[in-house]
Amino acid sequence: MALLEFTDKGIYCEAADVYIDPWRPVGRALITHGHADHSRWGHQHYLCTTTAAPVIRHRLGNIKLSTTPFGETTSINGVKFSFHPAGHIIGSAQIRVEHKGEVWVASGDYKVRPDGISEPFEPVPCHSFITESTFGLPVYKWKPQSEVFEDINAWWRANREAGKTSVLTAYALGKAQRLLNGIDPGIGPIFTHGAIENTNAVIRKQGFALPPTIRISQQQKSQDYAGALVIAPPAATGSNWMRRFKSASVGIASGWMALRGTRRRRAADRGFVLSDHADWDELNEAIDATGAEQVVATHGYASIFARWLREEKGLNAWDAQTEYEGESLEQDKADDQEGTNETTV
Amino acid sequence: MRAFAALYTRLDQTTKTNAKVAYLAEYFAQTSDEDRLWTVAILSHRRPRRTVNTTLLREWAAELSGIPLWLFEESYHVVGDLSEAIALALPQPTQSSEAGLSHWVEYIKSLGAEEEAVKKARVQSAWLQMEHTERLVFNKLITGGFRIGVSQKLMVRALAQYTGIAENNLAHRLMGQWTPDSTTFEALVLTEDPLEDVSKPYPFYLAYALEEAPESLGPPKAWLAERKWDGIRGQLIVRKGEVFVWSRGEELVTDKFPEYAPLAGLLPDGTVLDGEILPFKDGVPLTFNELQTRIGRKNVTQSILAKAPVILMAYDLLEWQGEDIRARPFAERRQLLERLLSDTHTQGIVQPSPLVPFTEWQALHSEREHARQHHSEGLMLKRKAAPYLSGRKKGDWWKWKAAPLTIDAVMIYAQRGHGRRANLYTDFTFAVWDGNTLVPFTKAYSGLTDKEFGEITAWVRRNTKERFGPVRSVEPRHVFEIAFEGIRKSARHKSGVALRFPRMLRWRKDKPVREANTLEDLHQLLAAYEGNG
Ligand SMILES: [Zn+2]
Numbered sequence: 001m002a003l004l005e006f007t008d009k010g011i012y013c014e015a016a017d018v019y020i021d022p023w024r025p026v027g028r029a030l031i032t033h034g035h036a037d038h039s040r041w042g043h044q045h046y047l048c049t050t051t052a053a054p055v056i057r058h059r060l061g062n063i064k065l066s067t068t069p070f071g072e073t074t075s076i077n078g079v080k081f082s083f084h085p086a087g088h089i090i091g092s093a094q095i096r097v098e099h100k101g102e103v104w105v106a107s108g109d110y111k112v113r114p115d116g117i118s119e120p121f122e123p124v125p126c127h128s129f130i131t132e133s134t135f136g137l138p139v140y141k142w143k144p145q146s147e148v149f150e151d152i153n154a155w156w157r158a159n160r161e162a163g164k165t166s167v168l169t170a171y172a173l174g175k176a177q178r179l180l181n182g183i184d185p186g187i188g189p190i191f192t193h194g195a196i197e198n199t200n201a202v203i204r205k206q207g208f209a210l211p212p213t214i215r216i217s218q219q220q221k222s223q224d225y226a227g228a229l230v231i232a233p234p235a236a237t238g239s240n241w242m243r244r245f246k247s248a249s250v251g252i253a254s255g256w257m258a259l260r261g262t263r264r265r266r267a268a269d270r271g272f273v274l275s276d277h278a279d280w281d282e283l284n285e286a287i288d289a290t291g292a293e294q295v296v297a298t299h300g301y302a303s304i305f306a307r308w309l310r311e312e313k314g315l316n317a318w319d320a321q322t323e324y325e326g327e328s329l330e331q332d333k334a335d336d337q338e339g340t341n342e343t344t345v
Numbered sequence: 346m347r348a349f350a351a352l353y354t355r356l357d358q359t360t361k362t363n364a365k366v367a368y369l370a371e372y373f374a375q376t377s378d379e380d381r382l383w384t385v386a387i388l389s390h391r392r393p394r395r396t397v398n399t400t401l402l403r404e405w406a407a408e409l410s411g412i413p414l415w416l417f418e419e420s421y422h423v424v425g426d427l428s429e430a431i432a433l434a435l436p437q438p439t440q441s442s443e444a445g446l447s448h449w450v451e452y453i454k455s456l457g458a459e460e461e462a463v464k465k466a467r468v469q470s471a472w473l474q475m476e477h478t479e480r481l482v483f484n485k486l487i488t489g490g491f492r493i494g495v496s497q498k499l500m501v502r503a504l505a506q507y508t509g510i511a512e513n514n515l516a517h518r519l520m521g522q523w524t525p526d527s528t529t530f531e532a533l534v535l536t537e538d539p540l541e542d543v544s545k546p547y548p549f550y551l552a553y554a555l556e557e558a559p560e561s562l563g564p565p566k567a568w569l570a571e572r573k574w575d576g577i578r579g580q581l582i583v584r585k586g587e588v589f590v591w592s593r594g595e596e597l598v599t600d601k602f603p604e605y606a607p608l609a610g611l612l613p614d615g616t617v618l619d620g621e622i623l624p625f626k627d628g629v630p631l632t633f634n635e636l637q638t639r640i641g642r643k644n645v646t647q648s649i650l651a652k653a654p655v656i657l658m659a660y661d662l663l664e665w666q667g668e669d670i671r672a673r674p675f676a677e678r679r680q681l682l683e684r685l686l687s688d689t690h691t692q693g694i695v696q697p698s699p700l701v702p703f704t705e706w707q708a709l710h711s712e713r714e715h716a717r718q719h720h721s722e723g724l725m726l727k728r729k730a731a732p733y734l735s736g737r738k739k740g741d742w743w744k745w746k747a748a749p750l751t752i753d754a755v756m757i758y759a760q761r762g763h764g765r766r767a768n769l770y771t772d773f774t775f776a777v778w779d780g781n782t783l784v785p786f787t788k789a790y791s792g793l794t795d796k797e798f799g800e801i802t803a804w805v806r807r808n809t810k811e812r813f814g815p816v817r818s819v820e821p822r823h824v825f826e827i828a829f830e831g832i833r834k835s836a837r838h839k840s841g842v843a844l845r846f847p848r849m850l851r852w853r854k855d856k857p858v859r860e861a862n863t864l865e866d867l868h869q870l871l872a873a874y875e876g877n878g
């Protein structure tokens with residue numbers, strides 16, 4: 001039995017009898033981050049980082065949750081666990097597992113380049129590395145985020161001059177706060193969909209300063225939105241909710257926007273290539289930095305990426321079946337439901 | 346090429362016609378005459394020929410990107426567009442270039458004569474001088490696949506805005522056979538009434554699909570009905586003792602159809618016919634497939650002529666005795682057409698498309714149901730009083746297509762979509778029962794909503810049996826109603842049949858797999874409709 005195994009419930013450490021990001025209810029779950037496919041309902045006990053905890057509590061309600069600061073070791077049945085920044089969203093961690101001299105790292109979701117708001121990624125040396133490969137193809141290469149934010153600012157400014165509302169869709173958790181943190185709030189007012197404002201409130205409460213935002217409400221009039229930026233979850237754009245904006249340009253911020261076909265399919269006016277997942281170069285860089293000789297690929301293009309690692313990098317690599325979803329262009333169902341009730345705080 | 350690439354991006358980012366025209370006009374105003382001419386040429390389907398084959402391009406791109414060819418191919422499959430996949434995979438440029446569109450087109454053309462090693466060095470060097478969109482455009486030009494969402498008509502409108510010359514005049518100047526090498530922007534576009542071109546066609550009038558029943562069109566006596574043929578729309582011109590044949594894309598296809606050559610001596614000068622180029626043998630139309638195979642060939646050989654000879658199934662007369670009669674009512678043009686064809690012996694090369702007589706709309710419903718028995722796709726309804734308009738105009742011409750054939754089939758393989766559907770499973774293989782085995786018989790990749798594609802994608806991920814490259818075999822659990830326009834025998838397919846335009850009509854969630862159709866059902870359809878679609 002390897003130190004970490006892929007079972008039908010999740011990534012399992014038999015020596016400690018714990019799971020990492022399990023997708024079926026288990027006794028003890030170590031959670032890399034708060035996205036719905038990594039932190040699910042129904043476990044008896046949860047462990048995550050201090051900064052990931054507020055959002056997970058917000059999402060999952062009354063759960064038994066312990067927290068740990070980054071870098072601190074927790075021993076369970078003689079197995080040492082520690083959490084290290086993954087740079088994916090606030091509080092997101094790679095989980096290092098050490099037992100009898102063998103070291104594994106389960107990285108959850110990660111990106112290597114700093115986004116200005118998440119704790120920056122730290123490479124963790126290990127023997128075996130579990131990597132995501134959401135964008136594990138050489139056609140996915142991100143521009144520096146400063147250039148993307150310039151594009152977004154320019155788009156917003158042009159819309160504002162034309163009296164239009166700029167509606168930008170993004171994940172409620174992670175991408176939305178990264179956008180708020182990175183755009184130029186001097187251009188005009190920023191409105192947010194309820195689902196996003198709920199998450200913002202949690203993030204602000206834990207001490208992150210986001211620019212001022214106004215929750216969309218029934219009391220506002222359509223002229224209030226002229227020239228404003230609205231940040232909304234992806235599902236909102238296809239709904240009646242959009243009707244309140246008289247004249248709007250819709251933009252999508254996602255790594256999938258790198259492909260022209262995907263951009264066109266979403267029928268958005270603009271696609272901004274901005275992802276909280278590592279691009280091709282970052283994946284390779286991260287794997288090199290761990291020094292791991294064994295790599296397990298999950299998410300997305302796992303089998304192709306594993307073959308690349310095997311054949312071109314000489315690593316012992318394979319792909320594992322999981323129920324992680326990578327960067328979906330559809331909104332997580334859980335976040336959706338939160339967003340439908342605009343009066344909740 | 347930066348300006349042209351920027352134009353490409355702007356055009357790509359809008360679906361609004363007026364915005365597209367404005368961007369194009371702005372670009373015309375700012376660029377050089379050489380680039381203007383090439384832009385006009387490219388947007389009127391006069392792209393340079395392909396000078397490098399795509400297999401080599403893939404190898405060179407993979408090499409320059411530092412990835413193995415198989416990985417490039419996997420990436421290409423996901424991106425769905427070779428030019429884009431190459432542009433995305435390549436490393437950052439090392440230089441930039443100020444050269445314009447015409448420079449790069451000439452560069453591409455000059456590759457044709459070079460040895461492979463030189464081609465490779467030049468192409469790779471070009472790539473390293475370009476940004477993403479410039480590369481994309483360059484690749485599309487080099488592979489001969491350049492397309493952008495601007496019709497020739499919109500291009501002409503933009504050119505009219507820029508030059509101040511009327512659209513009609515420009516459209517005529519741009520017709521006929523020219524290339525940027527044989528003319529200049531000045532001579533082609535800015536010079537009034539260039540060479541008399543006897544081959545000049547009239548713009549085609551295109552029908553709209555009738556979605557409701559024809560009862561919605563008012564009293565039946567105001568209308569004529571014909572069969573809707575499944576060939577290629579064509580305009581046949583006889584002037585000054587010469588024959589010209591244009592296809593709907595305003596492409597001169599005279600050489601592809603030597604059958605029409607004798608008409609020069611048979612039809613009077615000053616005759617222009619609108620009709621269907623139709624493969625036709627022993628008194629019946631052949632399948633569109635026969636015509637398609639024929640068009641694909643470079644040379645029209647004797648055996649092709651014997652196997653799939655064409656006629657012109659004529660349905661309108663646009664020019665008669667040298668006079669443009671398009672403004673006259675259709676009923677009158679139709680009479681003149683019939684008279685012309687009965688007075689002229691065309692050796693059967695031109696035949697009038699028969700009218701389908703009716704007095705009540707009800708009669709047409711049953712004609713439509715039996716369309717396939719007449720080797721047709723449905724009916725055409727034309728208002729007797731209508732002039733011959735240009736382009737797609739609503740109101741006077743309607744195509745009323747026959748309902749598709751359908752069969753309930755089981756999904757057994759799934760493949761990720763290309764391009765705009767790269768992250769969804771959208772390409773499926775379907776099977777029917779043969780006893781207890783499922784025999785694959787068709788693929789289909791359209792017809793579901795985005796939501797349904799999302800749902801089936803999630804299911805495919807969880808129910809994969811085996812993977813073969815990008816293809817996954819899945820548990821046979823879902824039944825889909827497959828619609829198609831025709832069916833024919835095929836030795837290449839295990840099922841023994843090939844379908845025309847298969848697509849998913851409905852996801853039959855209500856239907857157990859065991860109740861899907863059988864191979865025998867499929868062969869019964871074949872017996873009933875073979876060659877008729
Ligand atoms: Zn995540």
Ligand SMILES: [Zn+2]
Pocket residue numbers: 037038108109132299324325326
């Ligand atoms: Zn994930």
